[in-house]
Amino acid sequence: IQALQGLTNIEPLVLYPGPQVVLVGLARAGVAVERSERASREDALSASVGIELPGGRFGALVRAGTRLPARLERHIPTTRDNQVEVDLRIFQGDAEFVRACAPLGRLVLRDIPKGPRGQVRIDLELELDTDGVLTATLTEPTTQASQRLVIATAQTPDERRAELQNIPAVTTRLGKAPPKEKKGILSRLFGK
Structure with a gap:
């Protein structure tokens, strides 16, 4: 975290403890992929x-x-x-x-x-x-x-x-x- 902060000069947003950050990111990515796969069919509604x-x-x-x-x-x-x-x-x-x-x-x-x-x-x-x-x-x-x-x-x-x-x-x-x-x-x- 300190290395990234040093490179970007941006204070990190800390909402979750370290190990949970990866899990939350993976969960959000999975939901996004599932939505795009369902909505990418031509015979399906693209957004609610x-x-x-x-x-x-x-x-x-x-x-x-x-x-x-x-x-x-x-x-x-x-x-x-x-x-x-x-x-x-x-x-x-x-x-x-x-x-x-x-x-x-x-x-x-x-x-x-x-x-x-x-x-x-x-x-x-x-x-x-x-x-x-x-x-x-x-x-x-x-x-x-x-x-x-x-x-x-x-x-x-x-x-x-x-x-x-x-x-x-x-x-x-x-x-x-x-x-x-x-x-x-x-x-x-x-x-x-």
Whole structure:
């Protein structure tokens, strides 16, 4: 350690005792090799796709190495009482926090029915095709309000990326919308 410090003039970072350093390094290298071997297959997802969790953490929904095409459905509960919208940010990567992952897109579903936290559930569907193109759909089951996003992932070929530039996010409302609050003339004029 002193010889390396003398050559580099850098103070070593000492998080582990000497013998454990080698073991930790080997373990990290093994995980990296395993990930790259799984993800290097052409028919597999190169890096995990997931969403931002509270605190900026990354929650992988479709893991790296998953065979393509792939499909996943999840039910997402509301996190606050009387929540009226769901804002879902989608990322690709394998880091613990989203700041180290690549942002793919964002879905916002508005006008969801109010209710106690956790009582209102939103359906999330993720589909990845063989080119790694992700179609993400949020749907509120009672009103059938829906928001859809089609985006390229890291492994999507350039020609498919060009095609996707012309596909906008789609919002549809198939069922009856929840009744709106009736407001008086002053509220409508002054927004209160």
